[in-house]
Amino acid sequence: MSGSNGGNNGGSNGGTAIRAGRGIAFRLSALVLTAVGVIFVAMSVATYHLAREALLKNAEQNARTQAQALVQRIEARLAPISRVPLALGYELSDGLLDDAGILRRQRQMLLDNPEIFGTAAAFEPFGRHPGQEYFAPYTFRAPLGITHTQLGSAAYRYHAMDWYQIPRELKEIVWSEPYYDEGGGNTLMSTCSVPFYKGQGEERRVAGVVTADVSLDWLKRLVASVNVLDTGYAWLITRNGTYVTHPAQGVAFNESIFSRAEEHNDPELRRIGQDMIRGGSKLVESTSLHTGKPGFLVYAPLPSIGWSLGVFSPRDELLADVNRLALVSAGLGGGGFLIIALLTAAIARGITGPLRRLRGAAREVAGGHLDAALPEVTSRDEVHDLAMAFGNMQRSLKEHIRDLTAATATRERIQSELRIASEIQLGILPKTFPPLPGHTEFDLYASLTPAREVGGDFYDFFPCGHDGFCFLIGDVSGKGVPAAFYMAVSRTLLKAVAESVAGAGRRRGADPNGAAGAQRRSLPDPGRILARANNGLAEDNESCMFVTVFCAVLDYTTGEVHYASAGHNPPVLLRAGAAPEYLPTHGDPVAGAMPGVEFTTDSLVLNPGDALVLYTDGVTEAMNPALELYGEERLTARLAAFEAGDARTICEDLAKDVHAFADGAEQSDDITMLVLRYNGGAPDSADKT
Amino acid sequence: MECTGSKQGAFYVLEVTGRMDALTSQGFETECQGRLEAGDKRIVADLSGLEYISSAGLRSILSAAKRLKAAGGDLAFCGLSGIVSEVFTVSGFAKLLPVYATREEALARS
Numbered sequence: 001m002s003g004s005n006g007g008n009n010g011g012s013n014g015g016t017a018i019r020a021g022r023g024i025a026f027r028l029s030a031l032v033l034t035a036v037g038v039i040f041v042a043m044s045v046a047t048y049h050l051a052r053e054a055l056l057k058n059a060e061q062n063a064r065t066q067a068q069a070l071v072q073r074i075e076a077r078l079a080p081i082s083r084v085p086l087a088l089g090y091e092l093s094d095g096l097l098d099d100a101g102i103l104r105r106q107r108q109m110l111l112d113n114p115e116i117f118g119t120a121a122a123f124e125p126f127g128r129h130p131g132q133e134y135f136a137p138y139t140f141r142a143p144l145g146i147t148h149t150q151l152g153s154a155a156y157r158y159h160a161m162d163w164y165q166i167p168r169e170l171k172e173i174v175w176s177e178p179y180y181d182e183g184g185g186n187t188l189m190s191t192c193s194v195p196f197y198k199g200q201g202e203e204r205r206v207a208g209v210v211t212a213d214v215s216l217d218w219l220k221r222l223v224a225s226v227n228v229l230d231t232g233y234a235w236l237i238t239r240n241g242t243y244v245t246h247p248a249q250g251v252a253f254n255e256s257i258f259s260r261a262e263e264h265n266d267p268e269l270r271r272i273g274q275d276m277i278r279g280g281s282k283l284v285e286s287t288s289l290h291t292g293k294p295g296f297l298v299y300a301p302l303p304s305i306g307w308s309l310g311v312f313s314p315r316d317e318l319l320a321d322v323n324r325l326a327l328v329s330a331g332l333g334g335g336g337f338l339i340i341a342l343l344t345a346a347i348a349r350g351i352t353g354p355l356r357r358l359r360g361a362a363r364e365v366a367g368g369h370l371d372a373a374l375p376e377v378t379s380r381d382e383v384h385d386l387a388m389a390f391g392n393m394q395r396s397l398k399e400h401i402r403d404l405t406a407a408t409a410t411r412e413r414i415q416s417e418l419r420i421a422s423e424i425q426l427g428i429l430p431k432t433f434p435p436l437p438g439h440t441e442f443d444l445y446a447s448l449t450p451a452r453e454v455g456g457d458f459y460d461f462f463p464c465g466h467d468g469f470c471f472l473i474g475d476v477s478g479k480g481v482p483a484a485f486y487m488a489v490s491r492t493l494l495k496a497v498a499e500s501v502a503g504a505g506r507r508r509g510a511d512p513n514g515a516a517g518a519q520r521r522s523l524p525d526p527g528r529i530l531a532r533a534n535n536g537l538a539e540d541n542e543s544c545m546f547v548t549v550f551c552a553v554l555d556y557t558t559g560e561v562h563y564a565s566a567g568h569n570p571p572v573l574l575r576a577g578a579a580p581e582y583l584p585t586h587g588d589p590v591a592g593a594m595p596g597v598e599f600t601t602d603s604l605v606l607n608p609g610d611a612l613v614l615y616t617d618g619v620t621e622a623m624n625p626a627l628e629l630y631g632e633e634r635l636t637a638r639l640a641a642f643e644a645g646d647a648r649t650i651c652e653d654l655a656k657d658v659h660a661f662a663d664g665a666e667q668s669d670d671i672t673m674l675v676l677r678y679n680g681g682a683p684d685s686a687d688k689t
Numbered sequence: 690m691e692c693t694g695s696k697q698g699a700f701y702v703l704e705v706t707g708r709m710d711a712l713t714s715q716g717f718e719t720e721c722q723g724r725l726e727a728g729d730k731r732i733v734a735d736l737s738g739l740e741y742i743s744s745a746g747l748r749s750i751l752s753a754a755k756r757l758k759a760a761g762g763d764l765a766f767c768g769l770s771g772i773v774s775e776v777f778t779v780s781g782f783a784k785l786l787p788v789y790a791t792r793e794e795a796l797a798r799s
Contacts (some may be wrong), residue, residue, distance in 0.1 A: 063728060477744035480710065544752035547746075567780035593751050597785070617744075660799025 005177075025348035026353065032344045033337070040333045049331055052322040059318035060283055060296060063228075067298040067311040070226055070234060074219060077115075078304040081172055082192050084113055089196030092121060092205065099128075099137065103148055106139035106398070109212075110146050117141055117181065117189060118210045120151055122158055123208040127198075128276055134158065140213070164209050167193040171206065175305045178216060178253070187215045188244075190305070218398040220252075221243050223309070229317040231291050231394040239306040241273050248290050266290050269520055272299065277310035288312050354383045358390060370398050418453035418481075425454050425484055430493065433648065435461050436469065441556040441681050444471065445647040446674035449618075456483030456547075456614050457670035458491045464553055465502040468523040472498075472551040473614040473674050475568065477590075482545065490537060490547045490591070497532045498524060498551075526551040526564035527601035530591060534566065535601070537592035546592035552613055557681040559606040564599045569617055572639055576609030580636040608680030612651065613639060618671035622658050625665045630658055647675040690739075692720045701729035702797055706738030709746030717746070721753035721764070730762025733795045737768030742776050754786055763787065767795040 022030075088105060091097055097105060106119050118140030128135035134152025152158045161164070167174040176191040193212050198207035217235070223245045226234040228589060236244040241256040251260070257273035259265075268286060275282065281300040295314040302309060340575070357375035363689055364372035377387040428446070435444050446459045456476030464470035474490055476483040502524040537547065550571055552563035563571075563583070568589035570582040586600040606612070615635070622630040635654075642653050651673055658671060690713035694703040699717040701724050709717060717734075724732055734750075736742075765787040769777055775782045790796040 475744070477748045479745075544748050544755060546744075546748065546751065567782070569779060583777065587778050587781050587784055588748070589785040593782075594785050597781075 012650045015578055023352060025345065028348040028351075029341065029344045033341050036337060036340050040337055042327055043103065044326070044333055044655055048322065048326045051325050052319065054615050055322045056318065059313065063298045063311060064283055064314045066226075066228065066299050066313075067234075067309060070223070070311065071300045071302060071309055074302050074309070075304055077218070078302065081113065081115055081212065081214055082110055082194070083173075084116065085119065085192055085194040085212040086173065088119070088121065089194045089210045091603070092196045092210065093198060093681040095198070098433070102137050103139060106137065106148065107146055110141060115215050115218065117187070117215050118213040120211045121208065122151065122211070124206065125159060127207055148394055163191050163193050163211060165193045165512070167209050168206050175307075177238055177240060177242065178521070180253075181213065187217045188220055189213050190216050201280045216244075226311070228311055228313050230314075231293065231317065232295070232311070232313045233290070234309060234311045236302075237273070237276060237308050237310070239277055239308075241277050244307065246290075260289065264569055271312075272297065274279075275299075276301070276310070276620065279303075279306075279308070285315075286312075288314070332479055351383065354387065358383070358387055363391065365397070370401065371395065415453075421481070421484065422450065422453040425488070426450075428488065429458060430461060436463065440557065441679055442554065443647040443677045443679060444675065445651040447651055447672070449655065449671040451618070451667045451670050452480060454481060454484035455479060455670035456487045457618065457672040458497060459614070459672055459674045460491055461674070462495060462498070464498050465523045467555055467557045468502065469554045469556055470498050470502075470524070470529075470551070471527075471554070471614070471674060472678055473568070473616060473672060474547050474549040475616040475618075475670075475672070476547045477545050479669070482543065486543075486545045486547065486592075489504060490533070490549070493536050494529065494533050494549065494551065497536065498529045500527050501525065501532065523553050523555055523562060525601050526553055526562050527599040528662055529597040530564050530566045530588075531597065532598055534591040534593075535595045537584075538595040541592055544593075546590040548590050550610070552614075552676075554606070554676065554678070556678075559608070559610075559678050560603060561606055561612070562601050562603045564588070566602045567600060569615060569620065571615070572613040572636060573604070573615060574605065574611040574639060576644065580613075580639045582636070606678035608678060610646065611675060611677040613650065613654070614674040614676075615654075616670065618667075618669035619654070619658055619673060621669060622662050622671065623668065624661055624663050630661050634661075648676045648678070651675045690714070690716055692717060694720070694724070696729070697796060699735075700731050700733045702733045702735055702792065702796075704735045704738060706740075706794045708741040709739060709749070710741065710743040711745035714743070714746040714749035718749045718753050721757065725757060725760055725762070730757060730760050731765075732757060732762070733765045733767060733792065735768045735792055735795075736766055736773055737770060739773050740771075742773050744780075747776070747780055747782060750759070750782070765789060765795050765798070 026226065088109065092107065093100070097441045102121050106121065109119055110116055118138060120136050120138040122136035125133045130479045134150070134157075136151040136158055137148055138151045139146060139148040163174075163176055174193045176193070178188055178190045181187060182187040191211050193209050193211045195206050195209050197204050199205060223234050223236050224247070228234060233247040235246045237257050238244060241258050243252045243255055243257065244262075246252050246255075255263075256275070258270060261269035261273060266289065268284075269289070272284060272286070276299050278299040283296055283298045285294070288297075290312075291314065293314040295312055295316075295317060296318070297310055297312050299308055299310040300549045301307070354375055358377075361372045361374050372394075374387060374391050377384045429448060431447075433445050444461060446456055446461070448455075448459065450457070456479060457474070458476075458630070459471070461469065461471035472494060474487070474494070476486045476490060478486075482520055504524075530549060533549070547566070548568035549566040550563065550568040551566075552561050554561050565583075565585045566588055568585075570578045570585045574580050583602075583604075586602075588599045589597055620630055620632050622637055636656050638654065639650070642650060645653075654673055654675075655671070690705065690707040690709050692703055692705055694701055696702075697736075703720060703724070705717065707713070721732060732753075750764070757764045767789040768791070769788060777788060782788075787795075787798075789798075
């Protein structure tokens, strides 16, 4: 339970710490909206520029057209007016009119043309009547009606006046600079002067000039009344550059386009003025000096009168449509963007909603709550697949954990049983050292280090017969539980057989020569013990297991040892003061393999200080990490190097040395050793029995 | 451990190579059982290629020999050397089972 809680805490802590960034829904929305935003802005900018271009082009065209239309309207009225004096000129050239006819004709002219305020027919000096220098009848509108007078006198020498001189010299129609005729109703006037001729071909020469004083108030009103958008305007200049009309107060007749350019230090305006009085026609971008706004100026000449018309259109008003269009499209785009944002957020949340619920469930599962309910995913998409896969994982995990729990329980049960078996196995080995309290004739120590919980090695020792002491060591083939069973059987059988043989020997020895000491002291024969044990073990040995045994019987009063080996490693004999040597063996077979085998018994005599070292192949076949064997040579070399000590010291030193040699390599076999050291027969020990 | 065999006269010769230990020795038993079921009761195991034999290997040999004997056949050995020869000697298997120095000697017996 505590583990599960710990996992849960860890899971939830980990869950909150996993993601510092934003979720999928946020990222998806941000991505889509960024893309849409960029596209939208790009489209708006492009649309604005394209529309602006198109509208500007259109506006330019409109400005030109408007100026042109105005020019045509003005021309439509000016052109006929200039033809009126021209017609009179032709008549005078013919010379058919008498003086009264001229006056009649002039009166008729005024009656027909309300714009014409007055008209004169001025002749060259002495050109009409010989002896009369000045002849210039002038008919004009007086407050009380049309009347006439004669111009020219010593005080008014009209031949030197501009209105007469310029057209005479230029031989063309000339309109004078505008002026206010204070006598004639204070209206804006300009005089149109037309030369007329006498004679044909080479003889043709100027005979005089016909004038018409034309009121141009209508022109002023017309130009001033032209509406150019809201703040645009039109203006007129004469052929000298003098303003005839201008929206600004006090400019007309007081300033010329050049004085204005000088005043405002505007060379551009000067260039425009120069082009205008030259009769040029153009559209230029400029800034109005009147309103301060940038815009387009279209100018065009009025051919009949030689003046020039300018029309200024402010740019911002031309672009008002474009700006309105941009504003509308920005509004529409912004609204669309908002709708897309809401939709994207909704869709993204719709997609990630199940994922978020799944994540919650996953955290619960990760925290150990395997039965956590998974969210229902109704869509048939990847999230659904993920949920299905997660469900499968949850089920397999549950099954796996159930199996694992069962397997762990089984293994723990087996481990526990093996532990108990190990305790039982080690428990049946004798562990009383020294083995016979009170007997100092010999000293014995043994140790067994199992490779696994249970193993096949064993040793045993027990008193056997009169003054006899049996000790043995064994190694069952194979390892583990089967070996352990076989070891238990072998050890029990060997002890039973040894005691039985000892008893039989005593009886046999007692019968024929009851008094003979030598016979009484006869000891059980190890070869016989092994032969009988072998028969017992080989019987019904279906598994074909076997055991190697070295069995010896010591007469501790004399140091005599009888021994036999059933396929066991030869023990080492440590004679005091001599090199260790292996006991020779006869190659007798292992016990339990075949019944009816004979085992040879050998004997030797231990002198005080001599020792026998019995061991199993776990010692000589101990392996180090380099896969080298401890080996028999090393065993004798180490035993020779040990300082002479008691059995326990030899045994423990040897075990330590083998352990050091293995250097952490895994122990593959049981390591068992038994050391018996003979101290010499005690003089009183024989008397005790 | 590898077992390769061939019929030579009355005998079936089984050449055993590699290591014969607790992990592999069952293979030898199985091989001999297979031969027995195929009708070859007299087997000569040539151990000249065997590098190592453990007590578990000896148990397998003993088991196979007992089965063949029970069926009226036998299991002989030849070509023992080094540690294998030593193990056979120390364990007394050299006394329990027929062991020959060479394959020819093993095949020459009656």
